[in-house]
Amino acid sequence: MYKSFYGAMALDGMNFEINEGEIRCLIGENGCGKSTMIKVISGFHPFDSGELYINDKLYKKITPAESIAEGVQVIYQDFSLFPNMTIAENIMMYATVAEGRTIVRWKKIREKAVEILQRVQFEIDPDTYVSKLNVAQKQMVAICRAIVQNARLLIMDEPTTALTNREVERLFEIVRRLQQEGVSVLFVSHKLDEISEICDSYTIMRNGKNVFQSEKGDGKMPREDMVRYMTGKKFTSETHVYVKRDSVPALKLNALTLDGAFEDISLSLYKGEVLGITGLLGCGRTELAETLFGLRQATGGNIDVSGKNTGVFRRVDDALKNNIAYVPEDRLTEGLYLEQSIADNVIARIVRNYAGKCGLLRMKALKKKQREVLSSMNVAGMVPKNPASSLSGGNQQKIVLMKWLASEPDILILNCPTVGVDVGAKSDIHKIIRDLAREKGVAVIVVSNDMYEIMQTCNRVLIMKEGRISKELDIRDTTMDELELLAAE
Amino acid sequence: MKKEKSFWSGADRDVMKMTVITVLIFVIMVSMNEKFLRASNLTSMCFQLPELGLYSLAMMMAMLSGGIDLSVVSTGNLAAISAALILHPAAENEVTGGVLFGCVILAVLASLAVGALFGFINGFVIANLNVPPMLATMASQTFIKGISIIVTQGKSVSGTPEQFVYFGSATLLGIPYTMWLLIVVFAVTAVLLYRTRFGFEVKMVGANPKTSHFTGMNIKRIYIKAYLYSGIVSAICGLAILMRTDTAKADYASTYVMQAILCSVLGATNPDGGTAKISCMVLSLLSLQFLSSGFNMMHLSSYFKEFTWGLLLIAVLSINFFTAYIRQKRGLHKA
């Protein structure tokens, strides 16, 4: 299989096959061509050369409709939902199109949608518009849409990025049930633990080629091997060691409350500390992070920064004044200017610091800083004047980080910083976080549901439940399994 | 140097393309029309450029922020009317010297204030009340024109002091004062866009308001500033018109709204926000004027002007398409 974009090879002689009733996982670094591979199979991208067999039938080219007719169902990485339609209609859209009827049967659509929602135990009003949903809910809708059809091959491109462990478990149950019915599943993920839990066999990609392919029943593969195949390098796991250096906390919350989201949150965060916050979907951790950045206004309690009472933040400016930085959950819509150049992206936060006389920018200093920021991280293949959309997921996240680190924050809040980021980039980012805390003495909060990430970066972790802190743990006193249990409880 | 430039303006394929097109039109017009290169024609074009140019700049800023401003022309007219209402009595009473100077200053301030006021109202409504810019400015266009009509009973206000009108027809170094005004506004805008925090932020807000909010920009204030600029530049345009024609009227230049949009998008302004290029704006303005004057001089009906303007816009877009197509075919990776 070969596929190029403007001459860049995205698929460069990729070979792979999947058998009936097999759960095969496809792993590889960001930008190695996994999603492209999937889009080729689903007919979204035409391929340049190569052969595609589905059910022993040879396709030289394939349209999405043909692919769907062959029983290929895909959960896309970007969900591919219709924001201007309700959940019910989204779930049933593929079916409606495939059936090729003239008249829409609204009642049946709703019935079936409700049925599938119940099956995955996803409680939501099927008449809600998708544009109103958060990332996790959208992901659930995308999953529902794929399994409502009687697929023969189910392709899931990072289906669990926004899900909590409990939901992931539920998804896996469904996947196993489908497997028993003879459905093949192609599973793409960056979460290596998940993969070893669900998959029968592996295909590992690097630079548009398959570098390793295991047969069904080859057994589980050790994590280190996977990583080695993917990146050609070895990674060791590390932890953050915190040495207390200040007596006054950099950030202290006193009974902070946001009606309807969280209540009575009190915590202290010291310089050089990395504090993890985790919990189930809807436990209020996103809201907490956003409140700390002034995106939402707390309804009670107050925030102390470096020992000074600042009340509550009413707008983002209040947070910026206290030198707080926030890396949002959804980098595509909240963190990046996709169509603007990378160079402009990284200075978006600090431009305000370079306003000199008469409001003119101090260009020389700004450009110097810009170059400095751009060279501060290792981003492969980056051309500063190209748009941010030209980068892969992991590199995009690094750009968002650069934008914030340029302002040299005292307090850094990261919301799911490595969603959809490959092991290589992930470990880079984790290292950056640790170094920030250790060397620069930044106080960091990492909001995440990836326990591996928490273990790698934090020295302390809070578990939130229904808007309250249910548990606080030192990272040295716990294990990943324990954390997962506690969070899912 | 080369690197520095691309630092801010990204790939300048647009500028190159517009340069080629403008030069091409110029050459065609010169070869078809021996009078085209005469000094009188060049000066005449300089007299015509400022009106469309200023309105286009006002439009461009609104578009850069991801909106549109349909009220530029009516704001300009109301601003001109307010200045004329102050200047007309001054001319009647034949004031001179310091008093006259005071009146002119007052008139200029009044019209700029009118521009700023309605720019602010537009910006405020768009930023704070979530009204789509196209609708908000369409409504404000109607009521601003309404105010002008109420104030003037639909008639034109004319008869401003000679000393004021003088600047509308006089030239400095062979270039009309109004053209200098346009040049200055262009220069100021270029500085504003490329050298100030506002310029950077308005571009970013236009590209993605949500990310801008999450980056700590005060997007409401930026919207308001963008429309404030638009209102003030419209008012300046109103003043330029008043200088040149000695008249202010509720519906003067009402067809320029569409032309300003056309000029802006031809000048590489993205109507979805996030991109605007001053150099392209200059070129687009010039090429439209070359076409318009060229056809008029060939005594071809002005129908041809519109026809070619539309064609030009589609042609430029087609060039984009075909170059992208060819690049893809050739497989040159150069995004």
Next chain:
Amino acid sequence: MKKIWKSSQFALFFLLAAAILIFGVINPDILSAASLYSLARTCAVPAIFALAIMVVMILGELDMSFCVIGAFGSYATMYFLTSYGYMDVPLIVIFLMSIAVSVALQLVNWVLIDRMKMQSFIATLGMQTFLKGAVLAFIGSSYIYTLPTAAVGFGSTYLATAKYASGVESQLPAAILLTLAMYLALHIVLEHTCFGRKLYAIGGDADAAKRAGISVSHIRFSAFVIVGVICGIGGVVHNSLGRCSLPMPTDLVGQELNGIAAVVLGRGAAQQAKGTVIGTLLGVLLLQFISNNLIMIGVPSYYQDFVTGIIIFVGLISQSYQRKGRRGKLRKKEAQV
């Protein structure tokens, strides 16, 4: 009750009702059947054109050329028929000819937007300017005063007549049936056929639509054909409605923004869809009702622009308030759960 409040067009509906009530109090004649007929007569054409732009907007595109295209379709037809002396052709032929021209032009738009991937706003703006100039330069610029008899007949067929309190008559033109039929047909197509839902899907996310197996290009093609048909009909109705609006190439130009305004108003507060038939109808009614009745309530003509602008402004702002209010409510509701 809750359902009505939740319904996206509530604010608009409320606004229209309020306008009618206030105007009615000032001049009760506005509430009479005669006034209604008069409103129907004024709405007939803008309503048709609003439908055209609505379809384009559902696709997630903008069109600045639909009015010129409609006007030109009809003008070309009338020009041909009158200059070759075919004055007695049946009505259907007139419609078909106009539709054919409009569809052809809309397909040019389709090529520009779909095939050549141009931004629709810019492409159609170019199309508008180009077409207006080209028609004047190469075809003609004069009014056509004598329309084919069938068109005149169609325009002056009335369904009913009513009288104002003063005894002044007002007629309900038959053309309004055509408008209503088009609204009904489009409502069914958009809400209850697969094709209609595909349009919304493309408008929501074209890439996602392609992945769903929808042949985006084909659907867009059909949509532009539909838009062409609507424009063609609109042009002829415009010209035949009582010999009043004589065919002229620059006719209707500049009405684009009113159409867009009606659709956007009609989207309603929380409506996520890019346009709905009922909303659009309400939007047209509101805009036309206001401009139609200002003289009736005694607004001096010098104040009309001002008052119209203010009313639209207030309408927009109140809608945005409803939107904000709803969001607040939602939050509270969720908080209770």
Next chain:
Amino acid sequence: EGYTIANTPKCIGISWWDRMQVGNERFTEATGNEVYQSGPTGDADVAVQISSIEDAIASGVDAITVIPSDPSAVETTLAKALDNDIVVISHEAEGLENTDYDLEAFVNEEYGAHMMDLLAEQMGSEGGYVIMMGTLTASSHQQWTEGAIKRQEEMYPDMYQVCDPVEGSSQEASYNAAKEVIAAYPEIGGFIGCDTNNPPGIAMAVEEAGKSGEIAVTGTCLVSQAKDYLNSGTIKTFTFWDPADAGEAMCALAVKVLDGETIEDGINLGVDGYEACTVKDNIIYGEAWVDVTTDNMGDYDF
């Protein structure tokens, strides 16, 4: 080699100015001088008109004939034309300063008064009336309106305006406005329409209201536009002047000025209605208005 004359009307692309172009062409054929027409399309936008004049000056024409939408707005531009030794002849622009001669088909106020006379005759000199203008901002329409109202106040005390002048920029708009006026002021007895689009629009509204014969309609119009309503009797008389004649007369006058002929009272421009013109300062008045009824409508087939 002859002269080049630029004809720059308020707007082009509508019947009235197309008709003026007919006059221009007649002149070209008769004399061999070149005349071309240029101006805003569709909308009468002064800004575009000024650009057309600028371009004409730049291209070095010998004379400009101009019909300004707003005389005061074109003053400075025309001054430039005069500075460049271009002959400027204006029309419908009494009081314009920067022109060699202003050729008027008639005195504007008198024309307005004349329309009022026609209306009064049909209304029996009593009752309410409304004046409709093309746009509230059109100067000549404003002058006619003033003239008409003055005449009514002086001569017809039993008549009165039911409301301020209304606007009807197109035939459709005229129809809508008239319909509303009739519904709002049922006592209305007559309309004057200044723009050629007004009377047919008004007449249609009157017919639909079932008031044909009761409400008088008159004003400026063209036979082609008013034909149906003349036949049905809704419009009994209207008045106009032939733009073709005006165009031709302007060109003739321009050539006379270029040739250095003296312009004096009683001058003959060789065009109907402009055979013996009154000259007052630099304004030349013809007697070119024509009242049209069913009897003479056949003479004006445009």
